[in-house]
Amino acid sequence: MSSDEKDVNEAHASCRGPGDRFNAELKNWPASSKIRSSPNRAAELVATAQTLMIANT
Structure with missing residues (x-):
């Protein structure tokens, strides 16, 4: 590999x-695994958690 x-x-x-x-x-x-909201809302929550976790590292 170059x-x-x-x-x-x-x-x-x-x-x-x-x-x-x-x-x-x-x-x-x-x-x-227990998120009971809509898939779109769950995606927003996960994205928010990911952003916060990455910002704190």
Whole structure:
């Protein structure tokens, strides 16, 4: 792999990492499986939680 490709992969991984970590942690949240609102509302709640978690890291 060329040096440029390695640099691109590293940049991509650094952008992707926080979201991947959040999604892995979300699977362990008991409340995430008990959301009884509409799917759109649940998506908004998850997106908000993800934003807050990433901002605090």
